[in-house]
Amino acid sequence: MTATKTKKQKKAKGGDKALLRNKHVLYEASVQSPDADLSFFRRVFKRHRKADFRRFREDFCGTSLLSATFVKRHADNVAYGIDLDGPTLAWGREHHIGPLGDAGERVVHIQDNVMTADVPPVDVACALNFSYWIFKERATLLAYFRAVRAGLDEGGVFFVDAFGGQDAMDDGKEERRITDGKTPDGNKVPNFTYIWDQAKFNVCNHDILCHIHFKLKGGKKIKKAFTYDWRFWTLPEIRDLMIEAGFASTEVYMEGWDDDADESDGIFRLRKTMENDSSWVAYVVGLT
Numbered sequence: 001m002t003a004t005k006t007k008k009q010k011k012a013k014g015g016d017k018a019l020l021r022n023k024h025v026l027y028e029a030s031v032q033s034p035d036a037d038l039s040f041f042r043r044v045f046k047r048h049r050k051a052d053f054r055r056f057r058e059d060f061c062g063t064s065l066l067s068a069t070f071v072k073r074h075a076d077n078v079a080y081g082i083d084l085d086g087p088t089l090a091w092g093r094e095h096h097i098g099p100l101g102d103a104g105e106r107v108v109h110i111q112d113n114v115m116t117a118d119v120p121p122v123d124v125a126c127a128l129n130f131s132y133w134i135f136k137e138r139a140t141l142l143a144y145f146r147a148v149r150a151g152l153d154e155g156g157v158f159f160v161d162a163f164g165g166q167d168a169m170d171d172g173k174e175e176r177r178i179t180d181g182k183t184p185d186g187n188k189v190p191n192f193t194y195i196w197d198q199a200k201f202n203v204c205n206h207d208i209l210c211h212i213h214f215k216l217k218g219g220k221k222i223k224k225a226f227t228y229d230w231r232f233w234t235l236p237e238i239r240d241l242m243i244e245a246g247f248a249s250t251e252v253y254m255e256g257w258d259d260d261a262d263e264s265d266g267i268f269r270l271r272k273t274m275e276n277d278s279s280w281v282a283y284v285v286g287l288t
């Protein structure tokens, strides 16, 4: 900071510093790829419906980054973001929706339970980052899928993600260096480490307890920034429940492997069979 900066500017800089360490900023930089998700939804929706979608429901929206990104992509796009947590919604309104100006009015926040929220009908609904795994009982997940199905217009499509593989059921921590994080106002987040911690897995009922920790530049740690007490659902269970909830059919999309880079290739393709990799992420799609 230079000596010529005014008090007001100093305050703004201090504010930015806090934003660089904010748990929502770190979370979004670590696990969210809104443009990639929305482009995937568009590709699948177009394959089946030969059109683009304009009305979108983001369940468990958290900071509603996905909804904000959706309305930015087209002037007719409208998004409904549903989440129970008022402060998280407010953070998203301040940092993602407010800055959109008039376009921000096309993101409608509904602070409610996804199971019972009153949401206008949409073309596409989603529950990402495994949020629906909060529903541990079969009957509860079925009721949730039924609620989503009832909220879809004719031809509507529902997207969820899931993870699995032998490693996914092991206790243990996985670290990833995040080098491309940006705050919502476009400042670069100093490189940091994201730690996915699978603390407990119960083989009897597939309860899984996970935490996210962050290790920041300078050594500061944010332990248990987020904790998830979930049931680990398998792909056939999810697909069967979607059908039982009234979806006409389901699809699974998974990434391929790039041998040269020795990592997944980032392209989600429709799969009927798949190798038994030690760890994987998939989208499960419910078609009406």
Ligand SMILES: C[S@@+](CC[C@H](N)C(=O)[O-])C[C@H]1O[C@@H](n2cnc3c(N)ncnc32)[C@H](O)[C@@H]1O
Residues within 6 Å of the ligand: 031, 032, 059, 060, 061, 062, 063, 082, 083, 084, 085, 088, 112, 113, 114, 115, 128, 129, 131, 134
């Ligand atoms: C893992 S975050 C998901 C954030 C974002 N959707 C993403 O893809 O990263 C889970 C969110 O679900 C919300 N949540 C949990 N149970 C809920 C429920 N029954 N209805 C609505 N929101 C719920 C929490 O408040 C939290 O913001």
